[in-house]
Amino acid sequence: MVNIRKLKLQNFFYAISLLSFTCVESGSLNQAQSIEDRAIIKASGCSQAEVQAAIDSASDGTVVLVPAGNCIWTSGIDFSNKNITVQGAGIDQTIITDATGSAWNEVPIFISGTESKPFRITGFTFTGQDGSxxxxxxxxxxxxxxxxxxxxEISSGIEIGWYSWTYGVIDHCIFTGNKTFSCILVHADDSTDWARPLSLGGEKAVYVEDCTFDFKTVNEWNVAIDASFGGRFVFRHNKLTNITIGTHDVCNNPGRGVHSYEIYENSFTMDGQSAYRGINLRGGTGVIYNNTFTTVNGGNFTNPIMVTNYRSCSEIVQDQCERFGWDTCDGNSQLDGNLDSTGYPCLDQIGRTSDIDGDGIQDSAPLYEWNNALDGSDTDIKIHTFDNCDNSSVRDHIKENRDYYNDKPMPGYTPYAYPHPLSKGSSSTKKS
Incomplete structure (x- = not known):
């Protein structure tokens, strides 16, 4: 995986950056207001200039309607610090083709939000060239x-948060193409997030639910969702074909690792394609349950669920981590807990969370897996080791029944309400 600042150069991109928007007037999760009851501004067309003009004239609470059409955007729109809805005429009705530039912030939609200004985007198709x-x-x-x-329908999607704390829900979206792209990237505010308590089953995470990820070919470096810099996400009730899930630890980027994840009630299918792993987790903690992995037409999942730690392997560290300031977890680094000669627990590794007791060692919070199936048979977490280093090093740092549990529900865990309260608002509009 790569540093986000180099995504353009390495053609490793995301469909959706962390984007904040909602169907409520205030920050409340319980009061969805219908679009028909809100002020409406109609953009005169779907061009970038026409949409931006409508947004500029919109006050908080307004719905900006973008008509059907097929428009190429060479620059993006910005509606930072506004509590508005930007709504197209529907999928395959309002089509935006991305022709923006190559700088990291040159994207069709850029939002820098504030806590009291939720927002919503709905009813568009986005397409464009490779290298987006x-x-x-x-x-x-x-x-x-x-x-x-x-x-x-593009080589990247949504990227959320970069040294910032923002969350909401992505629901009923379609990610598709002849080849996979990395669809959703979840960041948070790095070490600040790692100072917050673990909060599984709560609202303070990026939720992805009821989405479809459908691709013709698979590339395991391109994933449906990825996370680092303290990112927290819930991925549930989604359908995936020829695409996988992955997360980052502290290695090949300058930030901290993923903090937490809840991955459940998803269906993964390999249709005529092969994947070494379906879910690849490199740090943090959470729950993985009630997922199905299915192979058809000669497809294959070698290992549906895997965990690893890049800093366990000195060769990986030299190749990918040292340039970002990360050294090997071997008992000699002040980054780690160093409870034994191996350095365990490694910073942000599988089965660890925030150091709430302040003793300088991240608290234990094992990962739990249960009721996952590959072609109808039980499948469990396996440890991913590396061919070019001492394979025992990863197993020294990540151990079953200490850092993770197979076939065991997490004690006391309750999932957040489904559907997400924010997803209950109408996405239709009565047009005059």
């Missing part, structure tokens, strides 16, 4: 936003 830097990029601290009923 993404479609939606979310920065700032907006909470309770929503992105829904959109289609992404």
């Amino acid at each position: 830097n993404g479609i939606i990029m979310i920065r700032g601290n907006s909470k309770n936003w929503r992105i829904d009923d959109c289609k992404f």
Whole structure:
């Protein structure tokens, strides 16, 4: 995986950056207001200039309607610090082709939100050329936003948060193409997030639910969702074909690793394609349950669920981590807990969370897996070791029944309400 700042150069991009938007007037999760009851501004067309003009004239609470059409955008729109809905005419009705530039922030939609200004984006198809830097990029601290009923046919999608804390829900979206792209990237505010308590089953995470990820070919470096810099996400009730899930630890980027994840009630299918792993987790903790992995037409999942730690392997560290300031977890690094000669626990590794007791060692929080199946048979977490280093090193740092548990529900865990309260708002509009 690669540093986000180099995504363009390495053609490793995301469909949706962390984007904040919602269907509520305030930050409340319980009061969805219908679009018909809100002020409406109609953009005169779907060009970037026409949409931006409508957004500029919109006050908080307004719905900006973008008509059907097929428009090429060479620059993006920005509606930072506004509590508005931007709504197209529907999937395959309002089609935006990305022709923006190559700079990291040159994307069709850029939002730098504030906590009291949730927002929503709905009813678009986004397409474009390979090498895109993404479609939606979310920065700032907006909470309770929503992105829904959109289609992404491009080499990248949504990127969320970059040294910022923002969360909401992405629901009923379609990500598709002849080859996979990395669809959703979840960042947070790095070490600041790692100082917050673990909060599984709560609202303070990026939710992805009821989405479809459908691709013709698979590339395991391109994933449906990825996370680092303290990112927290919930990935549930989604359908994936020829695409996988992955997360980052502290290695090949300058930030901290993924903090937490809840991955459940998803269906993964390999249709005529092969994947070494379906879910690849490199740090943090959470739950993985009630997922199905299916192979058809000669497809194959070698290892549906795998965990690893790059800093366990000195050769990997030299190749990918040292240039970002990360050294090997071997008992000699002040980054780690160093409870034994191996350095265990390694910083942000599988089965560890925030150091709430302040003793300088990250607290234990094992990962739990249960009721996952490959072609109808039980499948469990396996440890991913490396061919070019001492394979025992990863197993020294990640151990079953200490750092993770197979076939055991997490004690006391309760999932957040489904569907997500934000996803209950209407995405239809009565047009005059």
